[in-house]
Amino acid sequence: xxxxxxxxxxxxxxxxxxxxxxxxxxxxxxxxxxxxxxxxxxxxxxxxxxxxxxxxxxxxxxxxxxxxxxxxxxxxxxxxxxxxxxxxxxxxxxxxxxxxxxxxxxxxxxxxxxxxxxxxxxxxxxxxxxxxxxxxxxxxxxxxxxxxxxxxxxxxxxxxxxxxxxxxxxxxxxxxxxxxxxxxxxxxxxxxxxxxxxxxxxxxxxxxxxxxxxxxxxxxxxxxxxxxxxxxxxxxxxxxxxxxxxxxxxxxxxxxxxxxxxxxxxxxxxxxxxxxxxxxxxxxxxxxxxxxxxxxxxxxxxxxxxxxxxxxxxxxxxxxxxxxxxxxxxxxxxxxxxxxxxxxxxxxxxxxxxxxxxxxxxxxxxxxxxxxxxxxxxxxxxxxxxxxxxxxxxxxxxxxxxxxxxxxxxxxxxxxxxxxxxxxxxxxxxxxxxxxxxxxxxxxxxxxxxxxxxxxxxxxxxxxxxxxxxxxxxxxxxxxxxxxxxxxxxxxxxxxxxxxxxxxxxxxxxxxxxxxxxxxxxxxxxxxxxxxxxxxxxxxxxxxxxxxxxxxxxxxxxxxxxxxxxxxxxxxxxxxxxxxxxxxxxxxxxxxxxxxxxxxxxxxxxxxxxxxxxxxxxxxxxxxxxxxxxxxxxxxxxxxxxxxxxxxxxxxxxxxxxxxxxxxxxxxxxxxxxxxxxxxxxxxxxxxxxxxxxxxxxxxxxxxxxxxxxxxxxxxxxxxxxxxxxxxxxxxxxxxxxxxxxxxxxxxxxxxxxxxxxxxxxxxxxxxxxxxxxxxxxxxxxxxxxxxxxxxxxxxxxxxxxxxxxxxxxxxxxxxxxx
Numbered sequence: 004x005x006x007x008x009x010x011x012x013x014x015x016x017x018x019x020x021x022x023x024x025x026x027x028x029x030x031x032x033x034x035x036x037x038x039x040x041x042x043x044x045x046x047x048x049x050x051x052x053x054x055x056x057x058x059x060x061x062x063x064x065x066x067x068x069x070x071x072x073x074x075x076x077x078x079x080x081x082x083x084x085x086x087x088x089x090x091x092x093x094x095x096x097x098x099x100x101x102x103x104x105x106x107x108x109x110x111x112x113x114x115x116x117x118x119x120x121x122x123x124x125x126x127x128x129x130x131x132x133x134x135x136x137x138x139x140x141x142x143x144x145x146x147x148x149x150x151x152x153x154x155x156x157x158x159x160x161x162x163x164x165x166x167x168x169x170x171x172x173x174x175x176x177x178x179x180x181x182x183x184x185x186x187x188x189x190x191x192x193x194x195x196x197x198x199x200x201x202x203x204x205x206x207x208x209x210x211x212x213x214x215x216x217x218x219x220x221x222x223x224x225x226x227x228x229x230x231x232x233x234x235x236x237x238x239x240x241x242x243x244x245x246x247x248x249x250x251x252x253x254x255x256x257x258x259x260x261x262x263x264x265x266x267x268x269x270x271x272x273x274x275x276x277x278x279x280x281x282x283x284x285x286x287x288x289x290x291x292x293x294x295x296x297x298x299x300x301x302x303x304x305x306x307x308x309x310x311x312x313x314x315x316x317x318x319x320x321x322x323x324x325x326x327x328x329x330x331x332x333x334x335x336x337x338x339x340x341x342x343x344x345x346x347x348x349x350x351x352x353x354x355x356x357x358x359x360x361x362x363x364x365x366x367x368x369x370x371x372x373x374x375x376x377x378x379x380x381x382x383x384x385x386x387x388x389x390x391x392x393x394x395x396x397x398x399x400x401x402x403x404x405x406x407x408x409x410x411x412x413x414x415x416x417x418x419x420x421x422x423x424x425x426x427x428x429x430x431x432x433x434x435x436x437x438x439x440x441x442x443x444x445x446x447x448x449x450x451x452x453x454x455x456x457x458x459x460x461x462x463x464x465x466x467x468x469x470x471x472x473x474x475x476x477x478x479x480x481x482x483x484x485x486x487x488x489x490x491x492x493x494x495x496x497x498x499x500x501x502x503x504x505x506x507x508x509x510x511x512x513x514x515x516x517x518x519x520x521x522x523x524x525x526x527x528x529x530x531x532x533x534x535x536x537x538x539x540x541x542x543x544x545x546x547x548x549x550x551x552x553x554x555x556x557x558x559x560x561x562x563x564x565x566x567x568x569x570x571x572x573x574x575x576x577x578x579x580x581x582x583x584x585x586x587x588x589x590x591x592x593x594x595x596x597x598x599x600x601x602x603x604x605x606x607x608x609x610x611x612x613x614x615x616x617x618x619x620x621x622x623x624x625x626x627x628x629x630x631x632x633x634x635x636x637x638x639x640x641x642x643x644x645x646x647x648x649x650x651x652x653x654x655x656x657x658x659x660x661x662x663x664x665x666x667x668x669x670x671x672x673x674x675x676x677x678x679x680x681x682x683x684x685x686x687x688x689x690x691x692x693x694x695x696x697x698x699x700x701x702x703x704x705x706x707x708x709x710x711x712x713x714x715x716x717x718x719x720x721x722x723x724x725x726x727x728x729x730x731x732x733x734x735x736x737x738x739x740x741x742x743x744x745x746x747x748x749x750x751x752x753x754x755x756x757x758x759x760x761x762x763x764x765x766x767x768x769x770x771x772x773x774x775x776x777x778x779x780x781x782x783x784x785x786x787x788x789x790x791x792x793x794x795x796x797x798x799x800x801x802x803x804x805x806x807x808x809x810x811x812x813x814x815x816x817x818x819x820x821x822x
Contacts, residue, residue: 028074029364030574030597032371032479034082035063036092036167037180040247041083045329045341049678050582050657050664052136052164054098055084056337056678059582060344063179065351070359076597078479078576082135082167085337085679088185089224091167093231098162102143103127104155111154113145118156120505128160131635131655131664132580134478134518135165165475168228171235173408173440174371174480177362178232178242179354183221183284187214192276193250193340196258196269197317198331200699203706204258204267211272218283225287226294233295237408239363242300244288245350246281249274249307250340252314252323257709259719264772266709266719270317277307301360305353313349315340318708331698334690337679370574370599371480372402373438374566375412375471375521376449379464379488381429381457387528388452390558391487395449397559398566399442405570410438411445412474416467417456419503424463424493429456431463431504432470438477457490464492464538465499465506472514472521479576479595481650482521483569484547485562489528491535499537508537515545516612516637516653519577522547524565528558544614546651573598573644575652581638584662584676585630591638594624596652598644605643612636612653630658713740718773721745724797727753727819735764735802737810742802744815750795751819755779757787757802761811767801780805 035041043049043058051057058064067079087096105118105125119140123129130136144157171178188210196207225244232242256270281304288302313327322330327346329338342350380388402409413436418425436448464486471484494500498507515521524547525538542549548568552561576595583589593606605620610628618626620643638656643649657664662676671680671689681690684697702708709717713736724745733742746753746768757766757779765780766787776798779787782805802813 028070029076030078030370030599031070031075031177031359031362031364032078032080032175033063033067033070033177033179034080034170034175035179036170037083037182038087038185039083039085039337039341040181040184040245041179042081042085042087043083043347044085045333045338045343046347047344047676048582049676050580051081052084052098052130052132052162053665054086054337054679055164057081057083058347059579060347062342062347062350062354065348066179066354069351069355071594073358075359075364076576076595078595079578080170080478082170082478083180084164084167086185087167087182089182089221089228091164092180092182092228093168094166096164096166098164100159100161103158103160105158106153106155108153110147110152113142113156115154116505118158122158126666128158130162133473133514134476135170137163137165139163168231168235169475170478171232172371172410172477173235173237174477175236176240176364177359178236178240179245180243181245181247182228183225183280184247186221186224187217187280192273196273197251197315197340198699199319199702201703202258202269202708203703204260204265204269207258207269208267208272211269211276214276215279218279221280222283222287222290225284226290229288229291229300230294233291233299237363238297238299240299241360241362243303243354243357243360244284244300245303246284246306247277248310248328248342248346249277249314250328251317252312252326253316253318255709256317257719258706259709259717260706261773264719281307301357303353303357306350309349309353310346313346319702334693334696335677335679336681336683336690336698370407370570370597371477372406372409372570373412373476373480373482374402374409374569375414375438375474375484377414377416377467377471377484377486378452379417379462379467379490380415380452380454381417381462381490382454383457383489384528385454386555387487387489387552387558388454390555391562392450392452394559394562395446397563398449399445401563401566403442408440408480410440410477412436412438412471413445413448413452414467414471414474415452416463416470418459418461418463419466421503423459424502426456431466434470434474438474460490461493462488462490463501463504464488464490465501465508465511466504468511468523468541469506469514472511472518476518476521478519481569481574482519483566484515484521484523485526485565486523486538487526487528487558487562489530492537494537496536508540511541512544515541516639517655520545520651520653522569522650524548524550524569526550526552526558526561526565528552528555528561530554546649571600571646572648572650573603573642575640575642575650577638577640577652577654579638579654579656581654581656582662582664583630583658585633585658585660587662588627588629591626591628591640592624593640593642593652596624596640596642596650598642601645603642604645605641605649607641607643609639609641612638616641632658633660634658635664713742715742715744716740718743718769718799718801721799725817727751727817729817731815731817732759732812733815734812735762735804735808735810738804738808740804740810744800744802745797746800746817747797748793748795748819750793752790752792752821753798754816754818754820755789755800756816756818757813758816759812759814760784760786761813762808763805764808764813765803765805767803769799769801771797771799 043061046058143159316323417429550561578592607616672692690696724747
C-alpha cells in the first residue's frame with residue numbers, strides 16, 4: 004500500500020492503534036532529535052526526562068505509525084527535548100542542579116556510603132531513564148548536630164542529559180529533527196512580540212534583530228550537526244530537517260507604545276525572520292550534502308505553505324479558530340506557539356508521502372549488537388584469558404559477518420581491596436575499553452588483559468556486571484553481556500549481597516532490565532563444570548544463557564556458542580515508554596520486534612515486571628491494557644520466533660491518577676497531568692491547576708497592539724502630514740473607532756472644523772509626543788472647532804466619538820490664517 008494512501012486512511016484517525024501482525028518492509032531504526040517542535044510540546048501525553056515534553060502522540064509518532072502499517076518493523080527512539088539548542092545535539096546538556104539533604108544517626112564522615120545509599124533508596128538523584136539521563140552528585144555540605152546526634156549531608160545533584168547524537172549510529176536508518184529556534188531565542192520572541200503583559204515593540208524589535216544576526220550561526224550549526232550525523236551513520240541512512248511554521252498569521256499585526264511614537268510591525272517582521280531562517284537552514288543542509296557528495300539530508304520546507312492560514316493570531320482580542328498551533332490557550336506555557344493536536348497530525352501528513360526518504364534498512368543482516376565482556380582477572384584465570392585472547396580475531400570476524408553494526412566493550416573485575424576479600428592491588432570493577440566498533444582496538448584491549456590477585460573464593464561479580472550495564476548502550480539494539488569467570492558472587496540466598504558495595508542480585512537484574520534489557524550470558528570456566536546458582540538466576544531473569552567451559556580448550560567454543568545464541572534469537576522491542584492514567588486503556592506495541600531468519604509467531608506481555616507473563620501467546624504485536632492500580636516500573640514483552648527461540652524486550656511504564664511521572668508528594672498539581680511542573684507565580688501551585696496562575700492579563704503601561712479596521716485608528720498609522728488648506732471626508736465605524744490625521748503647519752494660526760457629523764464626535768489636536776494641545780467637545784452633532792496658533796511643525800488631529808455616539812460620516816476642514 005502506498006504511504007500516501009496509508010496517510011489518508013490511518014493518520015486521519017490516529018486513535019486506531021492496531022498494527023499488522025507480520026511486517027514485510029523489514030527492520031527500520033528511526034531516531035528523533037531536536038527541540039520542542041520535535042519532542043512533542045503541545046500534543047499532551049508527555050513522558051521522559053522532566054521538562055523534555057516528549058509526547059507519545061507527536062508528529063513523529065504518527066508518521067512512524069504509517070511506516071508500521073506499511074510493513075516496517077520500526078524501532079523508534081525519541082531524544083528530542085524542549086528547550087534544546089544546537090549544542091545539545093552534539094554535547095551533554097545540564098538540566099539544572101537541586102540540593103537534597105540526607106540525615107543519619109551518629110557522627111559520620113561525609114563520604115560514608117550510607118548517605119548515598121539512602122539517597123538512592125529515597126529515589127532522589129536517580130534517573131528513571133538511565134540510558135540517556137544521569138546525575139552528577141557532589142557533597143555540598145556536611146554537619147553534625149550534637150543535640151540530636153545526627154549527621155546531615157547536603158548533596159548537589161546536577162541532572163545531565165547525554166548528547167542527543169549519542170542515540171545515532173550505524174544502526175540508524177532515518178533521523179528526523181527540528182533545530183535552531185532556541186539558538187535565536189524563540190521563547191523570548193513569542194513573549195516579547197505576542198504575550199499580553201510581556202510584549203513591547205522595542206523589546207520585540209530587539210529580539211528579532213538579534214535573531215536575524217544569529218541566523219548565520221544557525222546555518223553553521225545545522226551543517227555541523229549534519230556532518231557529525233553523517234560520520235556516525237551508514238551511507239544509506241537519511242536525515243530529514245523540518246522547517247518551522249510562521250508564528251503569526253497576520254503580517255499587519257503591529258505593536259505600538261508611547262502613543263504611537265514607537266511602532267513595530269511585529270507580524271511582518273517575525274514572518275520575514277521565519278523566511279530568512281529557512282534560507283539559512285537550507286544553506287546549512289546544502290553545505291552538508293555537498294560535503295557528503297550526495298543528498299543524504301532532505302530539508303522539508305513545505306511546513307509554512309502547508310500551515311498557511313492556520314498560524315496563531317497575535318491579536319489579544321482575536322483567536323484563529325482554524326489554528327494548528329497553540330496560541331495562549333493553554334495553561335502550560337511550554338505549549339504556547341507549538342503544534343496543537345491537529346498541527347502534529349498535519350506535519351505527519353507532510354512526511355508520509357515521502358515514505359522513508361530513500362533510507363536503507365538492515366535487511367536480512369543479523370541486526371545491531373552492543374556486546375560487553377565482563378571478565379574475572381584474578382590469578383586463577385590465566386589460562387582461560389589466554390584462550391579469550393586466541394578467540395579475539397574470530398570474535399571480530401564473526402561480528403563483522405553476522406551483524407549490521409556492532410560495538411564491543413570490555414570490563415574486568417577482581418574483588419574489593421579490603422581484607423578478607425582481596426589484596427591492596429585488587430579492584431571491584433574497571434572499564435578497560437568503552438564501546439567501540441574499532442576492531443583493532445577491540446583485539447588490542449583483549450590481548451592486553453593480565454591476571455593477578457584475588458583473595459577468597461567469591462569475587463565482586465555484581466560490581467563487574469554493574470560496571471558493564473552502566474556503559475552507554477545504544478538505544479534500540481540487541482544488548483548482550485558475556486560474563487566469564489571461575490568464582491561465584493559474594494553473599495548467600497536470597498539476596499546474595501556483595502560486601503562493601505551492598506549490591507544484590509536484584510540490583511543487577513533491575514539495572515539490566517532498565518536498559519531494555521542487557522541479556523547476561525554466563526561462561527563458567529570453573530573446573531567443576533557447573534554454573535553458580537546466583538549467576539544462573541541472573542541469566543534466566545535477563546533472558547541470557549549459561550555455558551560451561553571447565554577446561555581452557557573449551558573457552559573459545561563456549562564464547563562462540565553464547566554469541567551464536569544471542570545473534571540467532573529474534574529482536575524484541577517493547578515500544579513505549581508508556582505513561583498513562585489509571586483506568587485509561589493504553590496500547591502496548593511490540594511491532595518493532597523482528598526475526599532476521601524467519602518470523603515472530605508469539606508475543607507475551609509481563610504487565611507488572613514480576614517476571615511472570617500475564618498474557619497468553621498471541622500472533623498480534625499489540626495488547627491493550629488498563630492499569631487499575633498505580634505502577635512505576637517496567638513492562639516486558641517476550642517474542643518467540645518460528646524456530647522456538649525467544650527474546651525479551653523491556654520498557655519503562657508508569658500509571659498514576661494524574662498521568663504524569665512526578666511523585667505525588669513532589670507534584671504541584673497532584674490531580675492533573677503536569678509534566679514540567681511549571682509555576683509562573685511561584686506560589687507552590689502548578690499553573691495547570693492554579694485558578695490564577697499569575698500570567699499578566701493587561702499590557703504594560705503605554706503598550707498596545709494596533710487594531711485598525713480602517714487604516715487610521717492609531718497615531719502610528721499616520722504617514723502623511725498635509726499643509727493647510729485641505730478637507731477630508733471620512734467616517735467613524737462605530738463607538739470604539741478613532742480617526743487620526745496629520746497636519747504640517749508653518750506657524751500661522753491653525754483652524755480646525757469638524758462638520759457634517761452623523762453623531763456627536765469630539766475634536767482634539769496633539770503634538771507628536773502625545774500631549775493634548777487643544778480640544779472641542781461641544782454636545783450634539785452640529786460642529787466642533789479649534790482655533791490656535793502653533794509653532795511650525797507636525798501635529799496630530801484626533802476625531803473620537805463622544806459618549807453614546809454611533810458610527811457615521813463627518814468632514815474635517817483644515818485652514819491657516821495670518822502670520
